[in-house]
Amino acid sequence: MAHLVLITYAVIAMLPVLLIVANSFKTRAAIFSQPHLPPWPGTFSLIGYLTVFSRGNFERYFANSLVVTCVAMALILLLGAAAAFALSQYRFKGNTWVGLYLALGIMIPIRLGTVSILNLTSALGLVNTLWALILVYTAQGLPLAVFILQQFMRQVPRDLLDAARIDGMSEYRIFGLVLPLVRPAVASVAVFTMVPMWNDLWFPLILAPGEATKTVTLGAQQFVGQFISDWNALLASLTLAMLPVLALYVLLSRQLLRGLTAGAIK
Amino acid sequence: MKDTGGGAPASPPAPLVTMRKRRPFPTYILVFLLPAAGIYTLFMIYPLIDSLRVSLYAPEDGRRAFAGLANYARLLTDSLYAPRFWAALRHNFVFFAVHMLVQNPIGLILAVALSSRRLRGRVIYRTLLFMPTVLSFVIVGFIWQLILSPLWGVAEGLMQAVGAGAYFRPWLGMEGPALVTLSLVSVWQFIGIPMLLFHAALLAIPDEFVEAARVDGASGWTTFWRIELPLILPTVGVVAILTYVGNFNAFDLIYTTQGALAGPNFSTDILGTFFYRTFFGFQLQLGNPTMGATIAGAMFYIILVGVLLYLFVWQRRVQVYEL
Numbered sequence: 192m193a194h195l196v197l198i199t200y201a202v203i204a205m206l207p208v209l210l211i212v213a214n215s216f217k218t219r220a221a222i223f224s225q226p227h228l229p230p231w232p233g234t235f236s237l238i239g240y241l242t243v244f245s246r247g248n249f250e251r252y253f254a255n256s257l258v259v260t261c262v263a264m265a266l267i268l269l270l271g272a273a274a275a276f277a278l279s280q281y282r283f284k285g286n287t288w289v290g291l292y293l294a295l296g297i298m299i300p301i302r303l304g305t306v307s308i309l310n311l312t313s314a315l316g317l318v319n320t321l322w323a324l325i326l327v328y329t330a331q332g333l334p335l336a337v338f339i340l341q342q343f344m345r346q347v348p349r350d351l352l353d354a355a356r357i358d359g360m361s362e363y364r365i366f367g368l369v370l371p372l373v374r375p376a377v378a379s380v381a382v383f384t385m386v387p388m389w390n391d392l393w394f395p396l397i398l399a400p401g402e403a404t405k406t407v408t409l410g411a412q413q414f415v416g417q418f419i420s421d422w423n424a425l426l427a428s429l430t431l432a433m434l435p436v437l438a439l440y441v442l443l444s445r446q447l448l449r450g451l452t453a454g455a456i457k
Numbered sequence: 458m459k460d461t462g463g464g465a466p467a468s469p470p471a472p473l474v475t476m477r478k479r480r481p482f483p484t485y486i487l488v489f490l491l492p493a494a495g496i497y498t499l500f501m502i503y504p505l506i507d508s509l510r511v512s513l514y515a516p517e518d519g520r521r522a523f524a525g526l527a528n529y530a531r532l533l534t535d536s537l538y539a540p541r542f543w544a545a546l547r548h549n550f551v552f553f554a555v556h557m558l559v560q561n562p563i564g565l566i567l568a569v570a571l572s573s574r575r576l577r578g579r580v581i582y583r584t585l586l587f588m589p590t591v592l593s594f595v596i597v598g599f600i601w602q603l604i605l606s607p608l609w610g611v612a613e614g615l616m617q618a619v620g621a622g623a624y625f626r627p628w629l630g631m632e633g634p635a636l637v638t639l640s641l642v643s644v645w646q647f648i649g650i651p652m653l654l655f656h657a658a659l660l661a662i663p664d665e666f667v668e669a670a671r672v673d674g675a676s677g678w679t680t681f682w683r684i685e686l687p688l689i690l691p692t693v694g695v696v697a698i699l700t701y702v703g704n705f706n707a708f709d710l711i712y713t714t715q716g717a718l719a720g721p722n723f724s725t726d727i728l729g730t731f732f733y734r735t736f737f738g739f740q741l742q743l744g745n746p747t748m749g750a751t752i753a754g755a756m757f758y759i760i761l762v763g764v765l766l767y768l769f770v771w772q773r774r775v776q777v778y779e780l
Binding site: 192193194196197200201203204208211222223226227232266270271272273275276277278281283284288289292293294296298299301302303304305306307308309310314326327330331333334337353361362363368374385386389390392393408411412415420422425427429432433437440441444445 | 482489505507563571573583591592615645661707713729737754756764778
């Protein structure tokens with residue numbers, strides 16, 4: 192029974208994606224006459240990919256997305272861990288309030304501040320730079336990261352840290368000591384913050400729509416739009432746009448999903 | 458577990474009397490907190506507050522004059538904005554309702570199936586079922602646009618195969634069904650999130666609870682309704698509020714499949730696309746940051762109402778069992 196439910200839904204989840212990928216390797220005639228069949232020797236064709244590579248700028252978009260996601264992710268993890276460390280390790284005046292203040296952002300979509308974010312980035316001269324996206328995504332990701340990392344930091348044995356203090360370690364060194372201990376939390380922070388950043392269309396469209404700073408999602412959105420009548424290129428560009436994410440997902444899925452379920456329990 | 462922080466341990470143990478005296482705030486705490494708090498304040502809190510402020514001013518010949526709630530009144534009554542606003546709000550609630558009625562129940566069913574004990578291939582199922590969730594709205598929008606396209610005929614062919622070919626329509630191009638169709642596309646993409654949240658909650662229930670019920674003769678159905686569902690009720694609330702808030706973020710899917718005008722004839726226009734159009738302008742209408750900020754402000758208050766209901770009504774009522 193369980194298997195029946197799961198297999199049925201797995202087909203529903205997979206079929207649309209497989210359909211696009213399979214048809215991207217077929218001739219134009221075959222795409223229309225037999226869309227449900229996988230490519231055969233008679234119907235196999237790479238024409239769509241050739242069109243896309245001769246016209247696209249995909250490598251650049253991909254590199255932009257990679258830079259934005261990696262730098263923002265690194266900032267979120269480092270700054271988020273530092274704030275979570277301070278909130279979970281020290282009792283100081285206003286601790287609870289600072290924690291609540293930082294948690295506010297979990298529930299409020301940052302998009303609602305777009306009008307002022309655009310003013311702010313243009314005042315700082317950051318429009319059409321990757322830094323605009325990096326800083327906005329960092330601000331967007333921090334609340335949840337601090338929240339999750341705090342739960343993990345609380346579980347670090349206090350005796351261990353006190354022993355380090357007696358040995359005369361500075362608080363900064365102790366933070367360095369704790370960082371590797373919360374590695375399991377990193378996966379769940381990553382899945383909650385990285386996927387939305389990579390897939391976002393809103394901020395690239397508004398803050399960095401220039402050709403030099405286009406991300407893969409914005410690039411794909413406009414690029415695919417050009418091929419509305421060229422079905423080979425349309426299917427090929429869609430396949431190319433989702434392949435990196437899917438490859439990364441399959442590679443990391445075990446950790447990502449474990450992190451997600453672990454993060455959700457506590 | 459509220460706060461397990463012990464005293465600031467770096468300083469030498471001071472006699473109790475001097476503890477009363479004000480010590481300087483330890484620098485290292487500031488070093489740890491300030492970078493995160495700074496970026497967060499500058500790029501999230503400040504823009505949100507500033508945006509709310511902008512919505513209270515009238516942009517008159519260069520200098521801004523305080524206008525109170527005039528912009529909101531305009532949004533709710535002016536014939537240029539009000540019909541679009543109310544329509545978009547209604548569409549947002551349709552979008553939300555479809556997610557609550559389709560996505561979350563199916564997500565729960567999948568989670569129950571996924572959490573059944575001694576299930577073979579659990580990791581593979583989980584990987585496959587969550588996969589659409591990592592794709593971007595843009596890709597998902599295009600994929601379904603192609604599949605539902607009468608030009609390609611894939612959906613029609615599939616429906617013919619099960620004898621329902623006569624019911625196929627180009628739904629995305631029809632005023633009535635377009636919004637529900639797009640909601641279902643979004644459900645298809647995001648079902649992985651409620652599924653995993655429910656799955657995690659179900660895994661946290663100790664086996665003995667379920668076994669004890671079985672020994673007492675309860676059927677699987679009764680066990681679910683009487684034991685498992687009450688125990689995961691807090692997660693039901695979390696899923697509902699996440700769905701509610703996420704619904705106001707929906708922009709990408711509509712923009713990709715139907716464009717900024719959210720066609721056909723604005724039938725898929727939600728607050729996200731309405732906000733975008735008003736802020737940036739479209740076709741002949743110029744962009745209007747003030748009214749854009751006003752729409753964002755209205756969305757903020759609508760979200761706030763939902764979150765407050767969740768915090769003060771749902772969370773107060775729901776029984777949380779310590780497992």
